[in-house]
Amino acid sequence: MDFRRGNHGESIPARLQIESGARTLRSWVPHVSGLHVGYWVGSVMPKNLKRYYGRDDLHFVTFSCYRRIPLLRTIGARNVFVKALGAIRDRYKFSLVGYVVMPEHVQLLLSEPPKSTPSMVLKVLKQRVARDED
Numbered sequence: 001m002d003f004r005r006g007n008h009g010e011s012i013p014a015r016l017q018i019e020s021g022a023r024t025l026r027s028w029v030p031h032v033s034g035l036h037v038g039y040w041v042g043s044v045m046p047k048n049l050k051r052y053y054g055r056d057d058l059h060f061v062t063f064s065c066y067r068r069i070p071l072l073r074t075i076g077a078r079n080v081f082v083k084a085l086g087a088i089r090d091r092y093k094f095s096l097v098g099y100v101v102m103p104e105h106v107q108l109l110l111s112e113p114p115k116s117t118p119s120m121v122l123k124v125l126k127q128r129v130a131r132d133e134d
Contacts, residue, residue, distance in 0.1 A: 051119065058097060059118045061108045063126075070103035077133060081106070084128040092121050 065071040072078050078101050085108075089096050095111040113121055 051117075053112060053117050056112060059108075059110055059112065061110065061118065061122065062105060063122065064105040068104045071133075072101055072106070073103040080132050081129050084125060084132055088121060088125045088128065092116050092124075094118075094121060 072081060081101055085096070085099065092113040092115075094113040097109040097111070099109070100107045110118060110121070112118060
């Protein structure tokens with residue numbers, strides 16, 4: 001999937017872009033920032049984090065680049081990420097309901113893969129993007 005420039009210079013995935021006259025509309029998954037399951041203060045991940053798998057739930061996942069460096073700021077880097085995401089989706093057979101790729105972080109809404117876990121999918125996705133970006 002390639003990216004195009006929106007009216008204000010922002011990059012918009014081509015398949016999510018809908019042209020309406022001179023105005024560009026984007027079709028995104030609703031933001032669920034108001035739904036807080038839990039939170040922590042500080043930069044350290046909590047220990048003994050519980051993960052619930054096997055219920056066929058959708059998982060809303062946010063992860064950032066190393067030290068929040070905007071590694072995905074270029075169109076080329078975002079295209080590498082989106083191509084890797086498509087390949088991983090085909091390999092692990094999960095549904096990708098929506099995604100947002102920003103310069104320093106990514107948000108995904110995905111189903112559980114039939115023979116793996118979302119954690120394993122993210123691990124493989126991050127490894128592939130790091131390998132392909134070099």
